[in-house]
Amino acid sequence: MSAEESATTGADASLDGAASDVVRDATETREPLPGTGGFAGETDGNLVRDVLGRRPLFVDADDASAWAFDPRELPAPVSVPAGTVAPVGERPDPEASDRRWTLPDPDPMEDDDAALAAVRDAVLARTRALGGDDSAGDVAVAFSGGVDSAVVATGVPDAPCYVAGFEGCHDVAAARAAAAEMDRDLRVVELTHDDLREAVPALVDVLGRTNPMDLSIALPLFLVAERAAADGFDRLALGQGADELFGGYAKVEKAPEDPRVAADTVRGARHELLGTLPDQAERDVLAIRAAGIEPVAPLLHDDVVAAALDLPGHLLVDGDRRKVALREVARGVVPDSVRTADKKAVQYGTYVSRELDRLARRAGYKRRMDDHVERYVRALVSDGPVTPPETDS
Known part of the structure; x- marks a missing residue:
């Protein structure tokens, strides 16, 4: 498996998707497309996520020193913005200079x-x-x-x-x-x-x-x-x-x-x-x-x-x-x-959208209700069986 196709099983477990030297060079040169399939993680004391955000990365909303590839590992996960280079411990700000990489917008080729x-x-x-x-x-x-x-x-x-x-x-x-x-x-x-x-x-x-x-x-x-x-x-x-x-x-x-x-x-x-x-x-x-x-x-x-x-x-x-x-x-x-x-x-x-809607309606969440499918989903993931809601007026 190539470096850019690997997950966190590579030699550097703190980086997902690319080798640390590749990310380091891209950070120093501000090269947004350094020849990878995307990357995210920590290197040289910074959290990094590639310009297109092809690999997920999260920090904890209450403790910016805590980060993870899987949001379930954090109490209050917040996505690290794509294109970020930000010191570990400082919550990345997508509007600030933390955004090291931006996607190129070149003139089109004439040929x-x-x-x-x-x-x-x-x-x-x-x-x-x-x-x-x-x-x-x-x-x-x-x-x-x-x-x-x-x-x-x-x-x-x-x-x-x-x-x-x-x-x-x-x-x-x-x-x-x-x-x-x-x-x-x-x-x-x-x-x-x-x-x-x-x-x-x-x-x-x-x-x-x-x-x-x-x-x-x-x-x-x-x-x-x-x-x-x-x-x-x-x-x-x-x-x-x-x-x-x-x-x-x-x-x-x-x-x-x-x-x-x-x-x-x-x-x-x-x-x-x-x-x-x-x-x-x-x-x-x-x-x-x-x-x-x-x-x-x-x-x-x-x-x-x-x-x-x-x-x-x-x-x-x-x-x-x-x-x-x-x-x-x-x-x-x-x-x-x-x-x-x-x-x-x-x-x-795949008909998945249609059938999810059908499940919601069969459970009593009718289309006349606001957000009827999402209300069904929320009931489905709560404790206990899905029960029909009270009829909306």
Whole structure:
């Protein structure tokens, strides 16, 4: 396992994701993309978390000298902001000079062929690195049948692919079709209401979040990771970050008309969306680790990020085509039917959001109530059985 793919099991247990000399150099030079897959921890008396927050890190709200990778180890955990370098014992301030690294916003490359070649080289190098060492056999792939996870899967051609979902959902159907086209071993985690009821308390415990959106995204990841861990795998490779990096969202496509983004260009909207990655990475990494397996996101490696940042807007979104550059990179790497496939957000493509809502309504939390699903979640993680609430007037 490479340094950037390792967790706290490396030689320096106080750092997660990178060697101390790499982080030290990046700290001194203020280089935001020093060639890692993200890092967090303590070095030279400072707490550090990389510019995209790809590894979680927490300090205690009441004792800033106490920090941890797992929030459950602290009485009052608070996330360390991405890009931070701050002395241990001083609570990091995201508005102050503690923010050592900021994400570059370079001018786009003028040569489309050169821009695409740089992305292709970076993506293929990082995905192939998954299978490039003696530990390649310990990798499983989270697989939805879309271009992101399919490209990742090509890096480990012998690894099994896992998909979770309820009967009849989009993601399972898409994954089955893509796996057949790619001749891959697909293992389907067929979800039930019991799976959700049992997993929600574990996720709330580790995430400290009860909002339905975060839980609906984390639940299928957690349940896939749990199955892969039970099957004996140590790492779970994911396509996380592709939508943010390569323009996969409708709100990026529709900038500046879409009110969900403030930016007035596609590249500006992409940059805005990249700012959401630390919160997402914290959720996803903690959920997967709680299942007993280590996540690896090759499409969020610094090399891929740097190449993607150089892309002009029309190689992110062109008309109604999104993730243009990534789909071009995938040409000849995955079947065209997979390369061009539409993708649904995981919470909808797996039916997890729908079924969590159904569970809430069956328990008496009707849609006319404010935050009815979150109220159900809070009841589910409290002591004792879930009981229907008093009818709202």
